[in-house]
Amino acid sequence: MHEFSTPTISTPVPHVPDDLTLPQFFLDFPHPARPVRPQGVPCLIEDHSGRPIGFDELKYRCSGLANALSIKWNIGEGDVVCLFSPNHVDYPVSIWATHRIGAIVTPANPGYTADELVHQLSTTKAAVVLCFVEFLPTALAAAKVVGLSPDRIAVIEASASSPYKGKHETLSKLVEFGANKPPNYVERKLRPGEAKTKVAFYCFSSGTTGKPKAVIIPHYSFTANILQTAAHYAITDPTVKKKHMNPGDVAVGVLPFFHIYGLVVVLHYMLFSGVTLVVVPKFNFTQFLESVTKYKITHLFLVPPQIVLLCKHPATKKHDLSRVKFVVSGAAPLSGELLTGLRKLLPDAAIGQGYGMTETCTTVAILGGRQSMSTPGAAGQIIPGVVARVVRPDGTLCKEGEQGELVVTGPSMALGYLNNEVATKESFVDGWVRTGDEVIIRNSEVFVVDRLKEIIKVKGFQVAPAELEGHLLLHPTVSDACVVGIPDDYAGEIPLAYVVLNEASSKRVAGKPTEGEKIKAELMKYVADNKIAYKRLAGGVVFTDAIPKNASGKILRRVLRDKAKKEHGGERARL
CATH class of the missing domain: 3.40.50.12780 (ANL, N-terminal domain)
Structure with missing residues (x-):
């Protein structure tokens, strides 16, 4: 037996505290392996405005939001907060505030469709959604499906210069509300070793x-x-x-x-x-x-x-x-x-x-x-x-x-x-x-x-072929499907679908190329309308007579993947 450890790297791992939450580690504990930030050097800079955010402001906003989450919605130990937002200077604030009160963060892709967000909200049983203003309609649609009250969605504003004027709470107002109220929670000190099992993220x-x-x-x-x-x-x-x-x-x-x-x-x-x-x-x-x-x-x-x-x-x-x-x-x-x-x-x-x-x-x-x-x-x-x-x-x-x-x-x-x-x-x-x-x-x-896995990596994002196959199989023209990745210079890989048409659709396209192109376009739109952009069939749709499978019925994906790379790998489609 041969085991690789890291023989060429002599630096030992510093002590990892096993009794601290993430905000305690970042905001309260001066770990000896942490460099000292020079005076006047901000932690964050808001790109579009140039506004600097320092350590003290982060800590203040974190405490205020934590208290507001506790007061407004009674969020506490083991509850889940969904963070549905692109990058924002309040992203770490939202994370650490949630952790301060013992709750769990589930970060969601803001490009998700309502159906995709429903899966995440229902899987994690999220109790509150912190949502970037632009994606509020998606969050509201998903919340309705999972039975989450609209008043449990708070809005993250794009910037101070473009305030949200709707009926939902805003994160900034929550920070000020919580900062001006007596503490409604007691931050728990973890027992030795408890940080190894205390959940921070889904x-x-x-x-x-x-x-x-x-x-x-x-x-x-x-x-x-x-x-x-x-x-x-x-x-x-x-x-x-x-x-x-x-x-x-x-x-x-x-x-x-x-x-x-x-x-x-x-x-x-x-x-x-x-x-x-x-x-x-x-x-x-x-x-x-x-x-x-x-x-x-x-x-x-x-x-x-x-x-x-x-x-x-x-x-x-x-x-x-x-x-x-x-x-x-x-x-x-x-x-x-x-x-x-x-x-x-x-x-x-x-x-x-x-x-x-x-x-x-x-x-x-x-x-x-x-x-x-x-x-x-x-x-x-x-x-x-x-x-x-x-x-x-x-x-x-x-x-x-x-x-x-x-x-x-x-x-x-x-x-x-x-x-x-x-x-x-x-x-x-x-x-x-x-x-x-x-x-x-x-x-x-x-x-x-x-x-070895069948995952397709599109621009670094993971795409499960089975998810797209399951979706395609719901379309009335499709009797079987297999999705594989093909190389692409820009995206790394892009999804291509091999599709077996049902009998009626096969007769419809027989000898009629234009009908076949119509169905291909229809299938690509069907996926595009229901999936986030990187999951779309940018590699196209190919009709085939049968999907190769082994004796137990498992798709022989490597066969089609190799075929796709050989026949379609040079087309270099673009998302």
Whole structure:
């Protein structure tokens, strides 16, 4: 048996407190591994206005909102608050306020349709929704279906300059209300070890079957991953003269905070490191470039589609990127070609990739603390505290450099899936997480070869084929379906559907190409009307006589995936 731990990384993991909630760790506890934020350096900057938000303001707003949630709706231990918003300077406030009163946060994608939000609200039994004003109609429609009263939805305003004038409570008014009332709750001090089981988040992750699943993440796992990453980058080690990040640096917060990468690495780890985070609600490439220049941004956390634009869009040359010193790509593999292009664009920056999952509470591997560039093809160096195994199909352990499934453990692993014992037993085994990724490990660097799972990664977002197949099968023209991913330069992968038409529809299109095109367009619209943008059938629809299956009826997805890559992989559709 051969086990990989992290033999090339000598930095030990700092002490991970097991009796603190996330806000206690961030707002109340001066951990020795945490750099001191220089006087006058804000925690956050609101991108569109330039408004700085300091530590004291964050703490004040957190306390006020916590008290208001307790007074207005009696939110407390074990209750769930859904945060349905794009990136916003009150995102951490909403999280920490919820945790202050012992409740759980479930971050939701603001691009969700009402049906998709219904699934998240009903799965988590959310008691309150904090909703960005633009998406209030979706939240109201979903709340009606799950029986959540409209007065349990509070509005997050776009900015102070555009106040909400409707009947719902606003987050800012709740903060002031709670700050001016006597405390209605007593913040609980956790018992030693309790942070390992005290739930902080229900973060949704797509599995290989069905709808997204709620991953149970305790406070300890979240805190641990932050401290593991801090150790990886030696951010308080005085012997490391040239650090990748220092207090006073400026990072861009454009990746969505509802996604585990944005939530842990970008939002929380940057704040822990003493870096100022410029909060960008929505990605617009030219505006993004303007922000990089305006705020003298030093750290870029991106996904491959954004890097494609950075390397190829003509607007890039019109902006000063000279202060950028650190770029990490995550959520999906970055090609060697893009890595090389990025190096030409930013010759003095440290550039690399990161690898992690919602189930591992993010980072398993990332650009090394002493690397100026990742090894081409590597997803990063394994961080301190993570133990990795590469397993053959028969369950035996691989030797170094041999290909197999990556299985990991460490202090940041999630607890399992909410109310899904079958899926939990499949992915969480005796403290280890089966990643479903086929990898090779060399010198503590992870090289992802293929995904054993059937997940499609579109712009870093997970798309479960079974969810789209189930939806297509409800359409009256479809008798069977299989959805696979095909390569795309911009999105990484895009969904393509193989569809078997029912008898009547088959007769309708026989010898009539225009009728076939009408049905294809109808099916693509059917998905687009009911699913978030990244789940749409951007790869198109292909009619087939039959979906290949094994003797037990399981779809032989790899057969169609290989066929699709061969026949359609070069078409490069765009979302």
